[in-house]
Amino acid sequence: MKFLQSCHRAISALESLSGWVASACLFAIMVIVFFDVGMRYFLNSPLAWSYDLISLYLMVALFFLSLSITQRDRHHVRVDILLNHVSPPARHAMNLVGDSITTVVMLIILYQGFLKFRDNWLTDGVVAGAIPWPTWLTAVFVPIGVGLLVLRLVFSACSLATALVTRSATAIGDVGPEQSLIQAEI
Helix, strand or coil: CHHHHHHHHHHHHHHHHHHHHHHHHHHHHHHHHHHHHHHHHHCCCCCCCHHHHHHHHHHHHHHHHCHHHHHHCCCCCCCCCCHHHCCHHHHHHHHHHHHHHHHHHHHHHHHHHHHHHHHHHHHCCEECCCCCEECHHHHCHHHHHHHHHHHHHHHHHHHHHHHHHHCCCCCCCCCCHHHHHHHHHC
């Protein structure tokens, strides 16, 4: 149990860092759009690089770097009508099946994302335009974000399996339906 708690703290620390970077990306998007609109309408001189920076880097980073923390808090879209009305062991088993299937899919995405990043890195690919934006910098967010999500999913599966074996009502790091509803109301 102490090992699982230590793993949960370590993964949560990585997720917090990832969440802060994602938040900084969101803030940067807001600032850039604000200045771009101001420059466009008041000075008739928009920021030519803003669309590329936002769409190629900031949005991609925002999306992929927030995957794991969203999974940790169980905020991804899911149908939980049945999940909220079953016993804790049944809920753990259902979450374990869901997390296991998701892990397989995410491992495939992680592998493909890494291949794409590696190819972009080795070929020194750039996006054609006024500014030659490197494509590897976009592609790197996929294996980082999905890799952290896979780490969270594997930890969650181990924690849920441990809770099933020990017949515990709670799994380490798992957000139950009561906590999920409380967080949704806040």
